[in-house]
Amino acid sequence: MRLSRSSKIFCTMLAVCLILSACGGGGGGSASEDGTIITARGVITGFGSIYVNGVRYHTNSARFTVDDNPGTESDLKLGMVVTVTATLNDDNTGNASSIVFDNELQGPVANLVTDADGLIKTFTVLGVTVIADRVGTSFHDTTFDTLVEGDLLEVSGFYDGSLVLNATFIERKESFTPGVSEVELKGTVSNNTSESFLINGVTVNYDPSGIRTDLSRLTGAISDGDLVEVKGSLDENGEIQATRIGHEDDGLDDSISKVSLEGIITGYIDDSNFMISGIAVDASSALFIPSGLTLGNGIKVEAEGPIVNATLQALKIGARGGGNDIEIDAHVSSLSNLDNSITLNLSNGSVTVFVDNRTRMEDKTKAVESLSVSDLGSGDFLEVRGLLDSSNRVILTELRRDNTDDLVLQGPVEDFVTNSSVTILGVTLFTSATTQFEDINDSTISADTFYNGLTVGSLVKIKDEEPGDGTADEVEFED
Known part of the structure; x- marks a missing residue:
């Protein structure tokens, strides 16, 4: 399958790993799946x-x-979108053989705006609009409140249909220095010449001889419409001087037995025809969780099933x-480790919520490194x-312990x-x-207009x- 140019930006390391493994991925195993080779792409939640x-x-x-280099588990952080190739066990765990993290973007913050509620920040990095969420984004070496223009950020997350990157992970690298700090950008080539092209309106300059720019990762000549990854430095004119350019693979093996894919729905036509992270999905025969789930553009989902003829045939x-x-x-009023339930007090009543293996848990109080329900106590503010x-x-889906x-x-x-x-909620x-x-x-x-x-x-x-x-x-x- 050949993706449209507007969709190519979504095809990150998932497609590469699927081809390398030539097998499937999963978002949950069972005894009958013991030994199944799986490939899963999603956010690290714990x-x-x-x-x-x-x-x-x-x-x-x-x-x-990690970012195209050999790494270790200590390089991984909460909120990163990774691709895991593994073998399922009969206890709903997996034995990973390969774990790949490749950021979507690295560059300086510009045009930073905070919404009226103080919950969402919107900014641009190298022409890409990024949305950061106070609770839904994991921040490293920075915080939601301390983000400032000029910070050099590494960003991971999911693109929506407007090519806005919804950040699940943001790490501050340093203060940006023109011509020195390394930047990274993925996107579709336009206005290509022998020595430059555009991505998202940003000019990329390169050395076609390969002396100053490593072109070894290209699979052929650079052409308009190609999906590429660029690394280099950003000069004072806002142009990237590329030190490396490589093609991003947009292909899929025709038959992959099991895939688990998390992402935002785009290009929705009906339940049998939409995209998740640039991958075609048919969910017409899928089990919906919850049963009343309505699919549509902008909904974040996790789809699971085989790849058949370059389409994920979702079973769930x-x-x-x-x-x-x-x-x-x-504030927490009570909790139970037996069913991972937490009861939260809201003055006139309380709401009981439940944590599962998909819940991303983060401790902003820094009391523990990796938060679990057993670490929580009565009076904690969540x-x-x-x-x-x-x-x-x-x-x-997310839980954050923080100051009151x-x-x-x-x-x-x-x-x-x-x-x-x-x-609301009783x-x-x-x-x-x-x-x-x-x-x-x-x-x-x-009040009259509201009611x-x-x-x-x-x-x-x-x-x-x-x-x-x-x-x-x-x-x-709220909308």
Whole structure:
């Protein structure tokens, strides 16, 4: 299969690893799959050894490749998107033979903007728009609050249909120095000449003789429409002086027995015809998790099945975010290691949430290196994101222990009393004359406008300023 030029940017190391392994990948094994060779691409959600797409992969015999160089497990970090080739065991674990991390982007931050809620930062790196999420992005050697223009960042994550990179991992390398700091960029070649071309509007200059630019990773001459990876330095004119250029493979083996792929849906036509990370997917016969999952552009999912004729024939597809996400910022009132449940207190009530092998857990208090439910205690302040399963349980996708902040509850509205209260996840929070109401664009609206537009099922976020009194300080529609 030949991908369209607009889709090629999504084909990162997954395609390469699939061809090298000539076999499949998985997001969860069973006894009947013991011995199956799998390839899984997704975010690292935990260590010991590593967790990817809900499976613990033992790394004792693994070969590590990090940014095209030999590496070790210690080079891997929470939030990185990796490709794992492994053999499934009968205990729902895997023995990894190869683990590959290849960043999507490295360069200086520009055009940095923070949203009104202080939860999302948007910026550009080498012409690529990047979105960083306070909870959903793992930060290393920097934080959400300390990101500044001019930082040299390495970024991993998933592209959406607008070619916006939704960061799952950001690491600050250093302060950017023009002509010295190494930058990396992947994309589609345009305006190619004998010594330069464009990617995302950024000029890349190279030495066609191969003396100043390593061209050994090219599979042929550079042409418009090629997907390439460029490494080099960014000069004061904003042009890359390439030290290495290589083609990114956009092919897929015609028959791969098992693949697990996490990413954002793009190019959605119907359930039998869409893309995840540039890979064609047919989910028309898939088991949906939860059963009421509705697919569409912008929804983050994990699809699992064989590759047949360059299309992933999904046997299972599960939501990982991008729909009616649950958000809760609150203190722990109780927890259970038996079922990995955590009960969070929200003044007028509580919500019980559940951690599974896919939950990315991070400790911003730095009390422990690798956070687990057993490390949590009553009174800890957590910021969590999750999804409702078929039994209306909140299954967490992200959990972050942090310093105490305002209480937050977001979810679909279950009930409301006009000009009085809103109920979400069984918790009723009241509104008053001092409550600030906002629409989906963060613009202030009146209480009457809010309640006139409110329906059961509306996605709403409520903030109750710490220490919380059960009356909302801010209420806003979410999209």
